[in-house]
Amino acid sequence: MTNKRVVLASRPVGAVSEANFRVEEAPVPKPADGEALVRNLWLSLDPYMRGRISDAKSYAKGVDIGEVMVGQTVGEVVESRDPKLGVGDTVLTQLGWQLYGATQEAIKIDTSRAPASYYLGLLGMPGLTAYFGLKELGQPKAGETVVVSAASGAVGSVVGQLAKLWGAHAVGIAGGHDKCAYVREELGFDACIDYKAGRLRDELKEACPKGVDVYFDNVGGEILDLALARMNLFGRVVVCGTISDYNSTDPYRVRNWRSILINRLRVQGMIVFDWKDRYGEALKALGGYFAEGRLKYRESVVHGLENAPRGLSDLLSGKNFGKQLVKL
Numbered sequence: 001m002t003n004k005r006v007v008l009a010s011r012p013v014g015a016v017s018e019a020n021f022r023v024e025e026a027p028v029p030k031p032a033d034g035e036a037l038v039r040n041l042w043l044s045l046d047p048y049m050r051g052r053i054s055d056a057k058s059y060a061k062g063v064d065i066g067e068v069m070v071g072q073t074v075g076e077v078v079e080s081r082d083p084k085l086g087v088g089d090t091v092l093t094q095l096g097w098q099l100y101g102a103t104q105e106a107i108k109i110d111t112s113r114a115p116a117s118y119y120l121g122l123l124g125m126p127g128l129t130a131y132f133g134l135k136e137l138g139q140p141k142a143g144e145t146v147v148v149s150a151a152s153g154a155v156g157s158v159v160g161q162l163a164k165l166w167g168a169h170a171v172g173i174a175g176g177h178d179k180c181a182y183v184r185e186e187l188g189f190d191a192c193i194d195y196k197a198g199r200l201r202d203e204l205k206e207a208c209p210k211g212v213d214v215y216f217d218n219v220g221g222e223i224l225d226l227a228l229a230r231m232n233l234f235g236r237v238v239v240c241g242t243i244s245d246y247n248s249t250d251p252y253r254v255r256n257w258r259s260i261l262i263n264r265l266r267v268q269g270m271i272v273f274d275w276k277d278r279y280g281e282a283l284k285a286l287g288g289y290f291a292e293g294r295l296k297y298r299e300s301v302v303h304g305l306e307n308a309p310r311g312l313s314d315l316l317s318g319k320n321f322g323k324q325l326v327k328l
Contacts, residue, residue: 001028005098006308008053008063015247016050016316018309021069029102036082037102038093040075043326044120045311046154047218050246059271069097069308072125074109074116082106092119097308099328113287121154121323122297123286125272129240130158131282133270134166134216137238142167144213147204147230149223151192152179152298154323155240158286159216160189161295168214171207173200173223175318182321187296201226211235219244221252228256228265237267246316298322 002025009022031037051058052070063070073096077089082104085091090111095101109119121127133155140146146163150156151172160183163170172183172192183192191207193200204212204226211232217224220242231237237260245251260267275282289295300320302311308326315324 001100002026003028003098003100004305005068005096006305007066007068007097010065011053011055012247014249016053016309016313018313020053021309023306028100031079031081031102033081034104035102036077036085036089036091036104036106037079037100038073038075038091038095038106039078039100040073040093040095040098040328041090042074042117042120043097043305043308043328044072044124045308045315045324045326046071046125047241047243047246047315049312050243050316059273070094071096071308072120073101074119075101077106084108090116092124097305099305114290117299117325118290118297120325121299122158122290122295123283126154126323127158127286128275128279128282129270129272130155130162131286132272132275132278133238133240134159134162134214136275137268137270138214138216138236140166140168140214143169145169145171145208145210145232146214146216147171147173147208147212147227148216148218149173149227150218150241150243151183151187151189152321153218156216156218157183157187157297157322158295161187161289163214164188164190165289165294169208171204171212173204173219179321182298186298195223201229204230214238216240217242221245225252225254225256228254228259231259231263231265233263235263235265237265238270239267240270243316243318299325301325301327303327 091106146168148159160170170189180192193203215227218241221244
């Protein structure tokens with residue numbers, strides 16, 4: 001048996017390209033005592049990966065040149081020396097961009113509850129990020145207005161739906177007519193603004209006549225600036241991502257910083273690992289909403305490990321629609 005894996009070949013300057021990665025073959029690893037050998041079935045692609053292939057300081061170690069690209073996976077146990085796992089079990093792992101891997105940290109998942117791929121999205125890291133970011137940092141009250149950017153994406157789509165479930169007025173920002181229609185008509189947001197239409201300032205005012213109490217930011221840049229200008233007194237800004245700047249060599253400079261002072265805003269970064277001791281709470285809540293049909297979810301899938309670099313490039317340029325995955 002031969003393992004196929006994708007390693008980082010070079011650090012991108014500006015936009016990520018397929019040339020920044022290299023596909024290699026290697027022997028399939030043998031599991032040691034306490035480990036399971038897993039054949040990966042699904043690979044998650046996420047915006048945080050752009051930071052991991054940069055040499056800039058971040059909240060987690062970056063990927064070294066020649067190292068297997070990081071990523072969360074769902075797979076099937078094909079050999080086990082872990083007494084808690086058996087052959088055929090479906091597990092959540094951190095094995096990265098490869099077909100096989102041996103690990104001591106596989107977590108068994110229940111595919112009768114939801115499809116296996118959902119544990120990389122709605123019932124995985126994006127769902128957890130949305131839940132804790134909104135509940136603990138955004139702290140929306142019934143009747144308040146919550147605005148979320150990248151509203152059709154893996155995190156933003158859950159944020160807006162939770163805001164509605166918790167009694168808030170939910171406004172999304174997304175790119176293009178189809179994405180906005182999906183956010184309004186399928187996800188149930190009160191409104192969704194197409195930032196590509198060029199009327200974001202006016203439409204944000206129209207959609208939020210009482211101002212904005214919570215802004216859940218996934219994009220940064222000019223959209224953050226315009227949201228800051230609409231914030232209410234003692235509003236909360238959850239900084240979850242800055243995807244508009246991830247490929248930039250000249251990051252956007254925020255102009256409406258004064259709004260933080262004038263409106264006494266609380267601005268806080270959101271990293272999901274800060275809540276790892278409470279993951280069970282979030283998964284129970286998200287799983288319950290999903291089982292009741294109150295949370296909708298969409299996936300964007302590319303096929304084959306060799307196409308993972310293209311999938312990441314598409315994600316970072318906004319071409320995906322929903323959670324971006326690779327089916328292996």
